[in-house]
Amino acid sequence: MIAARGVTKRFGDFVALDDVSIEIPDGSLTALLGPSGSGKSTLLRIVAGLEQPDEGVVEIHGSDQTRVPPQRREIGFVFQHYAAFKHMTVHDNVAFGLTIRKQPKQRVRARVEELLGIVGLSGYAERYPSQLSGGQRQRMALARALAVEPRVLLLDEPFGALDALVRAELREWLRRLHEEVHVTTVLVTHDQEEAMAIADHLVVMDHGRIEQVGPPREIYDRPANGFVMGFLGPVARLGDRLVRPHDIVVELEPGEDAVEAQVGRVVHLGFEVRVELVLDGQDPVLVQLTRHDAEQLELAHGDIVWVRAPRLAQAAT
Amino acid sequence: MTTHALTLRRPAGRPGALALGVSTLWLSAIVLLPLAAVVVRSTDGGLEAFWNAVTSRQAVAALRFTLLVSLATAAINAAGGMLIAWVLVRDRFPGKRFVNALIDLPFALPTIVAGLTLLALYGPTSPFGINVAFTQLAVLLALLFVTLPFVVRAVQPVLIEIDREMEQAALSLGAGNRTVFLRIILPNLVPALLSGAALAFARAVGEFGSIVLISGNIPFDTQVASMYIFKQIESDNPVGAASVAVVLLVLSLVVLIGIRALGRWGARRDR
Numbered sequence: 001m002i003a004a005r006g007v008t009k010r011f012g013d014f015v016a017l018d019d020v021s022i023e024i025p026d027g028s029l030t031a032l033l034g035p036s037g038s039g040k041s042t043l044l045r046i047v048a049g050l051e052q053p054d055e056g057v058v059e060i061h062g063s064d065q066t067r068v069p070p071q072r073r074e075i076g077f078v079f080q081h082y083a084a085f086k087h088m089t090v091h092d093n094v095a096f097g098l099t100i101r102k103q104p105k106q107r108v109r110a111r112v113e114e115l116l117g118i119v120g121l122s123g124y125a126e127r128y129p130s131q132l133s134g135g136q137r138q139r140m141a142l143a144r145a146l147a148v149e150p151r152v153l154l155l156d157e158p159f160g161a162l163d164a165l166v167r168a169e170l171r172e173w174l175r176r177l178h179e180e181v182h183v184t185t186v187l188v189t190h191d192q193e194e195a196m197a198i199a200d201h202l203v204v205m206d207h208g209r210i211e212q213v214g215p216p217r218e219i220y221d222r223p224a225n226g227f228v229m230g231f232l233g234p235v236a237r238l239g240d241r242l243v244r245p246h247d248i249v250v251e252l253e254p255g256e257d258a259v260e261a262q263v264g265r266v267v268h269l270g271f272e273v274r275v276e277l278v279l280d281g282q283d284p285v286l287v288q289l290t291r292h293d294a295e296q297l298e299l300a301h302g303d304i305v306w307v308r309a310p311r312l313a314q315a316a317t
Numbered sequence: 318m319t320t321h322a323l324t325l326r327r328p329a330g331r332p333g334a335l336a337l338g339v340s341t342l343w344l345s346a347i348v349l350l351p352l353a354a355v356v357v358r359s360t361d362g363g364l365e366a367f368w369n370a371v372t373s374r375q376a377v378a379a380l381r382f383t384l385l386v387s388l389a390t391a392a393i394n395a396a397g398g399m400l401i402a403w404v405l406v407r408d409r410f411p412g413k414r415f416v417n418a419l420i421d422l423p424f425a426l427p428t429i430v431a432g433l434t435l436l437a438l439y440g441p442t443s444p445f446g447i448n449v450a451f452t453q454l455a456v457l458l459a460l461l462f463v464t465l466p467f468v469v470r471a472v473q474p475v476l477i478e479i480d481r482e483m484e485q486a487a488l489s490l491g492a493g494n495r496t497v498f499l500r501i502i503l504p505n506l507v508p509a510l511l512s513g514a515a516l517a518f519a520r521a522v523g524e525f526g527s528i529v530l531i532s533g534n535i536p537f538d539t540q541v542a543s544m545y546i547f548k549q550i551e552s553d554n555p556v557g558a559a560s561v562a563v564v565l566l567v568l569s570l571v572v573l574i575g576i577r578a579l580g581r582w583g584a585r586r587d588r
Contacts, residue, residue, distance in 0.1 A: 050485050070488045077489035083482035087504040097490035100500070141486070148490055 001026055002047060002152055002184065007056030009042050009208075016042040017053070018208040024201070026061075029178045029185045031199035033192060035231070039208040040188045041156055047186065048154050049073050060151060073152075076145030076183075080157040082137040084129035090116070090140050091125035097148035115143040118177070135166040142174075146181065153185040159194065171198050192232050196220065204228050236285045241309040246288040250275070250297060251306045258306035261285070263299050275299055277307060352566065359559035370560035378537045379545035380564060386453065386541070387521035390460040395514040397461075398468025399506065405469070406476040420470070423463050428526025435459055436531045451533030456541060459527040464517035471513030472506055479505055508583030512576045519572045522565060 002024040009017040017039045024030045032040040045051040047058055049070035058066050065073055085093050091112055092099075098108045116122050119139040129137055138158060145153060158174075159167040175198050178185055189195050195202055196216045204211045204219060212224040223229035229242055236245045239259065251258060264276035264284060273294035275287045287307070289297070299305070360367050370376060404410075405417055423431065435458060437443075440450040449455045479502065487497045525543040532539040534548070542561055549558035 048489060050489070070485070071491045071493060073489075075489055077486060079482045079486060081480070081482060083480060083486040085483055085487070085501060086480075096487065096492075096500075100490070100492050100496050144486070144490065 001059075001061065002186065003057075003059040004043065004047065005057045005059070007043070007046060007053045007058065009039070009046060009051065009053050015208050017046070020056070020208070020210055022203060022210060022213065024184065024186060024203075026184050027182050028201045029175070029187070029199050030201040030203060031195035032186065032188045032203045032205060033190070033195040033231070034205035034211075035190060037207075038205040040190075040203075040205050043205070044154050044156055044186060044188050047152070048075050048077050050077070074148070074150050076148065076150035076153045078138070078141050078145050078153070078155040078158045080160045082129070082134070082141045082161075084137050084141060086129050088128075089125065090121060090127050090129070090132070093129065093140055094143045094147050096144060101148075111147060112143075115147055118146075118180075119143045120173075133166075134162050135170055138162065138170065139173075142177075146183070150183065153183045155185065155187045157188055157190070160189075167194070174198060196232075204231060206231075234286075234288075236287070237283070238279075238285060238307065238309045239282075243309045245274075245286050247310045248285070248287045249308050249310060250277075250287060250289065250293075250299075251308075252297060254306050255308065258308040261305055261307050263301055263303040263305060266294075266299055266301060268294075277305070279307075355559050355562050355566065358555060359563045361556050361559075366556055367560045367563075370554075370557040371564055373557070375536050375540070376545060376557070376561050379540045379542045380561065382453070382456075382538075382540065383522055383542040383565075384568075386456055386460060387518050389457060390464055390521040391514040391518035393457075394461060394464055394468050394517050395510055398465065398513060398517075399472050399510060401465075402469045402472040402476055406473060420466050423465050428463055428524070429529070431462055432459060432527040432530040435462065435527070440531065450531055451535060451539060453539055455531045455533075456528055456539055459531055460521045460524055463524060463527050464520050467517040467520065468510065468513035471509045471516070475506055475509040476502075508579050512579045512583075515572050515576045515579070519569055522568055522572075 003022070005021050007017050007020045008015070020039070020043060022043075032043060034040045042051060046053050047060075049058075049065065049068060053066065056066075057064055060073065060075075070077075085096065088096070091109075094112045094115055095108050098111060103111075112125070113122070116125060119142055121136060121139055121143065124132065124136065124140075129140065132140065138161075142158075155174075159170050162170065171194060174187075187195075187199065199216060201214070202216050202219050203213050206227055212219055212228045219228060220232050223232060226235075226242060229235055234245050236243050236248060238248065249258075254260070259279060261277040261279045264278050265274075266276075267274040268291075271291055273289045273291055275289060275294070277285045277287055279285060285307070297305070359370075371380075401420065405413065405420075435455070436450060438445070439447050439455065439458065441448050449458065483501055483505075484497050487501045492500065523543055524541070525547070528541055528544065532541065532544065534540050534544050536545075540548075542565055546558045546561050546565075549555070549561070
């Protein structure tokens with residue numbers, strides 16, 4: 001287990017982390033999720049030992065690591081911009097952690113070959129990082145971090161510098177890798193979709209504080225507050241309720257709790273249909289319907305419908 | 318319309334050829350012709366006279382001392398220059414900008430002034446009581462002074478640009494500070510370090526102004542090649558002067574080619 005207790009970090013006047021406490025269970029794949037400036041990267045770097053907290057304690061597997069330098073924390077760290085050793089071949093990059101530990105050459109070569117196989121870079125051993133694509137560089141960086149068999153794998157926006165297609169691919173790949181290797185992994189991201197797709201444990205942060213911790217679905221379905229709800233997905237306001245646009249119930253007949261609304265624009269986006277509803281005395285509300293539901297309702301501009309929030313909807317704050 | 322079209326057409330065709338012609342002429346008159354003249358002059362008395370001039374005991378001694386003291390200068394300033402560049406890039410201290418500006422002083426200062434200053438500081442009337450005037454050490458000191466900026470200014474930008482995350486990655490993989498420097502930082506500085514040292518070497522080989530006062534020009538001891546050439550001209554031996562000059566010329570060419578090769582080597586990895 002990785003634990004941070006009462007961690008505070010200031011950069012000049014800016015409070016990057018404000019009395020943060022958190023526990024990350026062994027073997028989990030945890031995502032630290034938040035907007036830029038929320039302190040998520042700082043928290044990760046403090047766990048790695050690359051930053052020193054002003055106050056508070058960092059524990060890894062029950063032992064206090066707060067004053068332990070990064071080289072003795074047995075962590076693997078992956079950077080957004082790869083931090084490839086550009087003067088070394090792919091083989092030497094991955095082997096770095098092993099060669100500085102003076103491991104026998106034979107063993108190093110075997111281990112590097114095994115790792116390059118895992119990350120799909122067999123046959124690239126003699127290339128230089130400048131001869132690799134961004135995605136390949138990041139996989140090399142992952143192999144390099146895994147080579148020393150770290151207790152914890154820390155990834156700081158690992159897919160942030162990659163284009164959307166490679167991102168999605170690497171995301172899936174990391175998920176599978178985690179199922180195979182099972183090392184406790186903490187990933188920093190500002191992309192809620194990425195966090196939901198990859199992590200089994202979410203930590204939502206804002207302004208140097210932790211807003212909510214839990215499994216992705218639980219946080220999505222039962223957000224602790226309006227910020228968390230808004231950060232995890234689109235939100236519509238219905239009366240005094242905050243609702244997900246796809247949770248709004250649209251009916252053709254008046255019913256209990258339902259409000260009358262007039263259909264505005266209807267946009268067909270393949271599977272999804274977006275309908276703008278004009279409510280009396282309120283801002284227009286955007287509703288997401290499946291194509292199937294939209295066809296059943298036969299909505300057209302100017303129609304009158306009744307809308308209501310689902311029973312578990314969040315109260316607006 | 319026609320004049321307009323004409324003025325438009327002109328830059329496309331002729332100035333290219335004109336510019337090429339003028340630059341070729343300029344380069345020939347300023348660089349190639351004098352160099353060729355030195356080479357021709359050195360063989361005025363035939364190849365044998367050239368060989369005899371170059372292998373005369375005094376010429377060999379001067380060339381040998383020049384080569385050794387220049388190598389020592391390049392090596393010492395490589396280490397010292399890197400240290401200064403490191404401090405200027407990585408450390409924070411009051412007066413840093415002033416020190417940074419001071420580095421270029423040896424470039425701006427007339428070399429004879431540098432020589433005069435060194436003589437006043439480390440000569441017979443030294444305020445510190447250190448008198449090294451007219452010794453080989455004095456020559457080394459003068460050369461160290463005038464070539465100081467080369468390595469600093471070559472290494473500084475590379476050190477600024479170096480990816481700090483590379484160092485942090487190495488730390489997270491278990492490397493200590495020494496290992497990070499030797500295995501991560503130094504290899505990335507090597508091309509800049511070598512080309513700075515090569516420039517310092519090339520400058521030291523030909524240096525005259527800062528040495529002329531403090532070396533004493535003692536043959537077989539503190540006489541450097543440039544001073545030897547000067548003396549040969551003074552004693553009306555133009556072939557002897559030109560012969561040694563050709564050796565210096567070849568030396569400079571080799572260093573120049575070496576620097577270009579280093580530049581390509583550095584650029585290849587940096588893409």
